[in-house]
Amino acid sequence: MLSFMDACMLWRRMPFPRSGSTRELVLAYGDLAGVDEHVTTVIGFVESGNFKPSQADVLGELPELMRRTERLADGATGADPEIARSQHAYAALLDLVHRQYLEAGGSPG
Template identity: 65%
Template sequence: MDAYALWRNLPFPRSGSSRELILAHSDLAEADEYVTTVIRFVERGIFKPAPVDVLAMLQELMQRIDRLGETVSSPDQAVARSQHAYAALLDLVYRQFLELGPSHS
């Protein structure tokens, strides 16, 4: 629940100025939307995973962001770190949701 509470209260990261970070930001928003299935579970006990492999999506996204962090400008490096941290938090929240599974709904 700590990761869930943090995610729900954390502002969504900025997009940065490089094209690659803007695309990563868009993909992060899509993943965030899939992770909102966790809200139904927490608030109403409805266990219904997203129709895509969210964890694979987040792992690929974090790898992309890591590679970008080495090539973007200094201000965008902070954005890349923020996006990566947010994706890692989404990964943790969704992983815990899947581990709890329908037995807790």
């Protein structure tokens, strides 16, 4: 498994996925952007040790988002399967980063 710092570095360097051509992929894109915003609290912890987790249910939202994007990839055509898989991979990385962040900061989750 990736260490917390390696996962953070990978996340911060990974380009944000595209939105796709279907309404469902655009909605997933928006939801992913919202969760990504909540996970940015990790940056303050990495840079200065400031542990202040988001009040949003990040770990509740990400598994559902991963299930949605996985289903969207299965039924998509054209470039959309790759876009859905990239959204899924990005969500999975956010999940890993946020879980490790909560562990490193001592939060019960």
